[in-house]
Amino acid sequence: MTQRLTAWQAYLLAAVFGAGGAFGQQPYDLPPLMLLGMIGAVWLFQGRVTARQAGVTGWAFGLGYFMHALQWIVSPFMVDVARHGWMAPFALVFMAAGMALFWGVAFWGARRLSRAGPWALIPCWTAAELLRAYIFTGFPWASPAQSGVGVLAGQALAWIGPHGLNAILIAVAVWAASALTGPPRALRWRILRETVVLATLLALLLPVMRGDAPLSGHTVRLVQPNAPQKEKWDPEKIPVFFQRQLAFTAAPPQQTAPDLVLWSETAIPWSLEWAGTALEEIARAGGDAPVALGVQRSDGLRYFNAMITLDQSGAVTQTYDKHHLVPFGEYMPLGDMLARFGIYGLAANQGHGYSAGPGRGCWISGRWVMRCR
Known part of the structure; x- marks a missing residue:
């Protein structure tokens, strides 16, 4: 079915799936929508036959997702609207577009690794989120794993961390999208294969669902x-x-x-x-x-x-x-040079902002x- 979509229709639908998936984050806290959005992205990925198409699809999905999930970053610009308000839409769009590049590269790499199925998305997408959390001082906000904090799956964070939980969420999305597609004659084999995969994932989750962690006694x-x-x-x-x-x-x-x-x-x-x-x-x-x-x-x-x-x-x-400062908010990369053009960070001092x-x-x-x- 995805092959019937034009390229622009697929990209627009990917952005819609991304924006919908962001409802899994605060303040909405609807994690099923996060998973549904990811399933939709994987479903679209399966219809993208070239690495370039897959990469743009992943970027469009990330753009819609981060535009919605990171909307809170405009709040600091509203403190002094006359001075910083004009920067708010640019900050949101550029930040979302930059974060979406990580997911675009993940989708591009997954298609290069596998022309047949979406399984390469599991390591590629997980690695992209890991890289996003650390490169250029890191920006791990709105990670898919954060949507699981308030539900049972979030207990896995204490044992396998956010990147382990990201891998599980991506694997479940891949499983679900794969189970919904494919030739009818392969349905029986597909259901058996996907059931084995899902059972394996649940087996990995069981050891981490051990109830409440012991308290320290401190208040x-x-x-x-x-x-x-x-x-x-x-x-x-x-x-x-x-x-x-x-x-x-x-x-x-x-x-x-x-x-x-x-x-x-x-x-x-x-x-x-x-x-x-x-x-x-x-x-x-x-x-x-x-x-x-x-x-x-x-x-x-x-x-x-x-x-x-x-x-x-x-x-x-x-x-x-x-020492782990947020770029543009707490310090301005190339601050001295940009200060000559009147461009300062929100916490700028001498062009740089805070020192680490x-x-x-x-x-x-x-x-x-x-x-x-």
Whole structure:
């Protein structure tokens, strides 16, 4: 049936399947639609006879998917609409098109490896997602595996990780698309073959579905002010959000007192060098529990997206500078050169944005350990 579609019809349908598959991600949280979208992409792949056609189909599917799944990236541009608003549509389209290239290459490679069936998509698509998570500092957001967080299949994440779960999802999509197509005379053999494959996949899943993971006995209180992005830096709203976080931090425990209070990234609007009084208030609200929070700090002309821990007096006991920065948002590639043309990142300073920290760290305080990436 897919052979009856023109090239442009197939590409448009692939984009529709991709946009529909994005309903499997937050805030919709409908993982069956994620799987249906992937099945549709594999079904279209089977009708693309050349590697070029397969590659464009994969890219179109990824474009529709990432345009929908990454729509949240326009929010920071809305903080200062007059300055950054015009960049929002370009950022979304270019980001989605760039992420879709990984899937386009996967589909192209799968067709080059196999002219007959879609099974080469399993290693190629999985490898593309693995590469997307690490190359150019990595951008693993909206990975298909993330759609399984709220369902039973998501338990596999603790054992085989997101890329293992991606491989299983892709394999199931390939199985389903293959089971729906093929010559009628081969139906009996096809059903037997696909049943064996599905049974094997389920057998791989069974060991990871062992119920809840054992708890550590520690209690962590997570605090965030529920501040709309466009209001976070509003001078009139800053005291409201700060007092809200203090109240949450000092609230009586429902069961056991927290061992650690954790505030979010850039939890306060003041740079660390000017936040002395605020840090003392935060420490008092935390009581006996240490408080870890995200702040911005400077060292000369260099700025860092940092995380600190406070003792009961408000003194900084540990500092971690984020080293895995998001391109364009936290730093601008070729920042000095682009700054000459008036192009800056959202967190730009001297054209570059934030500076990267020295690397991963591990904090130890009392009974808890925090690993920072």
